Amino acid sequence: MSKPIEDKSQKDTMVFEKLDVSREGAVLFAAINAPPMNLEGPELIRDLVSLIQQAETDEAVRVIVFKSADPDYFISHVDVTRIKENREAAGKLDGNPSIGQVLRHISASRLVTIAQIEGRVRGVGSEFILACDMRFAARESAIFGQFEPAFGVIPGAGAAQHLTRLMGRGRALEVLLSADDYNAEIAERYGWINRALPAAELDDFVRSLAFRVAGFPAAGHAVVKNRVNAIALASAEDIQRDSDLFLEGVSAPEYRRRMQAAMKRGFQTRDAEMKLGQLVADL
Amino acid sequence: MSKPIEDKSQKDTMVFEKLDVSREGAVLFAAINAPPMNLEGPELIRDLVSLIQQAETDEAVRVIVFKSADPDYFISHVDVTRIKENREAAGKLDGNPSIGQVLRHISASRLVTIAQIEGRVRGVGSEFILACDMRFAARESAIFGQFEPAFGVIPGAGAAQHLTRLMGRGRALEVLLSADDYNAEIAERYGWINRALPAAELDDFVRSLAFRVAGFPAAGHAVVKNRVNAIALASAEDIQRDSDLFLEGVSAPEYRRRMQAAMKRGFQTRDAEMKLGQLVADL
């Protein structure tokens, strides 16, 4: 998807299982490629942890752009059948098995992260882009959702923290309590994303912004992120509290009943989740 | 205003003096009906307190939709001639006579509240919708105002708390210091409401959202509201401080002089308040 650049020596490829990663100068482009629907399972989490670790130790890397290899799904959501493995994979970064803490690590990193969103991004996928430093989405295709409250639980990796700070109490309550799908236009209006752009312009816009930012001194990235995060990034304690409440919630009988019903209707299958907002309302 | 539903057994009517309340499944629809202009006086406050108490004790009730029986006024504002009686009525909920504390109780309740706004909503009316969990307004008819600073006082029931958190310092200062009327389009842009919708679509939109939310587990409502409120709902102390400052303010000679002048120009009458933003600028 990226354009050819002149100096081939600067373009490298790093090998991962579920990420297509290429490097151009100080920018890494990481496309999520976990068929059939970019579920967040342990392999993808391991790759993300590994990518962050490698990038943080390489001072020449300044910016990571996250995108998707699947036009319909950016990250669908966590693989609910593998929560234990997911937590083990997440624990490899800082010792804490909460995915929310992995995402908070990304938010607090000296690395600048940009999410380039096409297709559906729900549940922990939405929490992943919220943890990135900036979010730009294709107006025609991007769809956002935090469907967890349809199963009686709070999102487990920071969504309530980020959404409340970005869009205020009323809109955050609507988005969470409705558990519905939102298009890019409303996501922009509510502050879920920085901007919705025409799909045809999105790639050029994000590339240009990524290289621009990467060209400025790293000292500026660090001090700006530190000062902004001191105001607007949830504390590790608040992230942990949401994670704990999520884990409590998924042990409730009502959660299990609804999840079984959802599985029967095709939850975690590509076709059925094209309209997940509708599916969860029919349980 | 509500559509017929199949299962009549699920549809009940509760009787109040100033509220038309009907129940459909887990949703209560409460239309404010306090002619001639939906002033918030002690009868309406008593009804609201009673409705909240009854709904909270009935676990089958999950969502309350507030609307108006008057197309021109949702809630005009507090009846300034009956502040002592209003406070007595408010005190029946939790023992605290501040209307702001009644509203904070609603914000913190396990019940999900949605304001469906047509017509004017000013002063404590605006504070009432701000205390609700979500706000949707008719693009053509809804008008918003916090006119209290035109009389030299801060709104007494939480407006400064909510507006500052929803729209930021600059827009909150504009709205409060101008004491002017704002239409639904700007209210949406500023974050005063979730969304402005065409009047013809508003009722269907809110009904659909209310039943959708009501169909999800109550455990999810509670945990989501708790976590969002922990970030974005003003403390009881801050609500109390605003209430105290309001009461101090209304004893000032300048407040009394302006209020007398406003009364002479028709303040608290239906016709004169159609353009209240203009009226308060002419005192």
Place this chain on the structure above:
Amino acid sequence: MSKPIEDKSQKDTMVFEKLDVSREGAVLFAAINAPPMNLEGPELIRDLVSLIQQAETDEAVRVIVFKSADPDYFISHVDVTRIKENREAAGKLDGNPSIGQVLRHISASRLVTIAQIEGRVRGVGSEFILACDMRFAARESAIFGQFEPAFGVIPGAGAAQHLTRLMGRGRALEVLLSADDYNAEIAERYGWINRALPAAELDDFVRSLAFRVAGFPAAGHAVVKNRVNAIALASAEDIQRDSDLFLEGVSAPEYRRRMQAAMKRGFQTRDAEMKLGQLVADL
């Protein structure tokens, strides 16, 4: 630029070196007039300090409208060749030489301040309008930028504090890390300003709002500002921390190298800064 008024006795002119100040009733109109490009140097800072001091001691003054005598520049940015003198001038207000503390004094003042923005407003200029109580900009001509991170430093007078609270983490990080120019339409969407208005309507809109606010009791101005600031205005400690980090940053070799390169390309000259967002990306 202001319209003639009936009662000439109410119209006074105050004399400053870099500000054209006229008074109409309770409103001061202060046009920044520091050719060739409205750089913020010690003379302009001295004038601003003096204007604030005089206005605060005159109880009949309620509102100050800041505008520009230069259609292309509101305030370009701080004069980087005179930082020591600037700090001496700033120290005259409250003894603290940080410009951020002068701006915070304005935010906390009983005076209501409105920025009427045409042309470019970058660096400390943007921080100045952010410290004002409200911001309205000409849709066709206003351009906003915090370019400091292009030199590896954080803005020194509060931009990160204000922008993060106004627009949230993602958009604040974009604006700061991109160090780019933003037009009035996006500035409005992001919450950097209250509203973008057609240039032809801006002057009338701001005049009308200024006189409206000035006509309401001073007690209301004070209590509203106090309560809103208690929620949304950064503490003096946070303003000081940003100022200290800025001063640390400008002593770095990388800052000096980039600033020298910028000077060679015309930084701090009127023509070259018409497209400053581009200039800083080419260093």
